[in-house]
Amino acid sequence: MHKAVHVTAANAPLTVVDVDTASPPAAHVRIAVAVCGVCGTGREFYAGHFPGLRWPITLGHEIAGTVAQVGEGVEDFSVGDRVAVGWFGGNCNRCVRCRRGAFMQCARMQVPSWHYPGGYAESVTAPAHRVGADPGWAVVRRSRADGLRRTSLQN
Amino acid sequence: MGCRSSKPRRWAAQDVAAELKKLGGAAVVLATANNAAAMAAAVGGLGPAGELVVVGVTPENLPISPLDLINSGLSVAGHPSGTSRDVEETMAFALLSGVRALVEERPLSQAAEAYAAMDEGRARYRMVLTM
Numbered sequence: 714m715h716k717a718v719h720v721t722a723a724n725a726p727l728t729v730v731d732v733d734t735a736s737p738p739a740a741h742v743r744i745a746v747a748v749c750g751v752c753g754t755g756r757e758f759y760a761g762h763f764p765g766l767r768w769p770i771t772l773g774h775e776i777a778g779t780v781a782q783v784g785e786g787v788e789d790f791s792v793g794d795r796v797a798v799g800w801f802g803g804n805c806n807r808c809v810r811c812r813r814g815a816f817m818q819c820a821r822m823q824v825p826s827w828h829y830p831g832g833y834a835e836s837v838t839a840p841a842h843r844v845g846a847d848p849g850w851a852v853v854r855r856s857r858a859d860g861l862r863r864t865s866l867q868n
Numbered sequence: 869m870g871c872r873s874s875k876p877r878r879w880a881a882q883d884v885a886a887e888l889k890k891l892g893g894a895a896v897v898l899a900t901a902n903n904a905a906a907m908a909a910a911v912g913g914l915g916p917a918g919e920l921v922v923v924g925v926t927p928e929n930l931p932i933s934p935l936d937l938i939n940s941g942l943s944v945a946g947h948p949s950g951t952s953r954d955v956e957e958t959m960a961f962a963l964l965s966g967v968r969a970l971v972e973e974r975p976l977s978q979a980a981e982a983y984a985a986m987d988e989g990r991a992r993y994r995m996v997l998t999m
Binding site: 716718726727728729745746747748749750751752753754755756757759762772773778797798799800801816817832833834835842843844845846 | 901902924925927948949950951952953954955956959971973976977979980982983985986987991994995996997998999
């Protein structure tokens with residue numbers, strides 16, 4: 714089980730719930746989320762403005778963390794790897810647009826929070842080929858005198 | 869990349885177009901705010917052949933007229949964000965250039981409060997949930 718933030722219907726309150734932690738399917742990785750950005754585009758999901766939403770939804774498409782579990786057939790990631798997933802959370806690699814290299818226009822493109830639960834959660838499962846590697850870097854938080862905090866990437 | 873810009877500036881509630889023109893006009897305005905009027909207000913600050921790249925999501929109409937675009941040969945392009953490789957290269961750029969995000973952290977248990985801060989424009993400047 715892990716904690717996730719659910720929105721049960723358009724404009725319903727954000728609530729923290731416990732959800733099952735499933736193993737990742739083939740070609741996917743399960744990520745232990747460290748941080749997730751709160752993007753204004755979340756408003757459009759929250760209001761139900763995107764097509765094909767399946768409630769309850771978990772918002773969050775600015776995700777960074779470490780690989781917790783690797784699905785069958787995934788060769789490029791190991792448990793413990795630092796990774797990130799953004800808006801571009803999956804594509805098919807076989808439609809005309811993908812084969813032309815326009816991956817962002819994939820006819821079957823997937824977005825975390827839209828097509829699968831997003832990053833306002835302790836765990837996210839994403840297609841491995843659309844996860845970005847962060848080898849050798851750590852997310853470090855430093856505070857400033859005026860109270861603002863910066864996320865910092867350091868070797 | 870080898871280029872160094874002048875000291876970054878922060879503006880609030882000023883004539884953005886006029887300020888950009890004082891600097892010589894922008895080559896690119898990257899419009900991240902979810903506000904069409906704010907995006908359109910920057911168009912007057914573009915230099916010749918300048919480009920407005922729209923990243924902020926809003927269903928509002930963008931109030932830009934053909935006359936705004938033609939004389940300076942301006943363009944407006946939507947950008948739906950990039951691939952996982954773009955994410956990797958962006959992080960590499962941040963490391964090399966010293967660009968860092970200004971964020972406010974909240975634990976997952978405070979997701980509703982963090983969302984409200986974003987929604988009401990109170991975030992300075994990105995709310996980030998931590999697990």
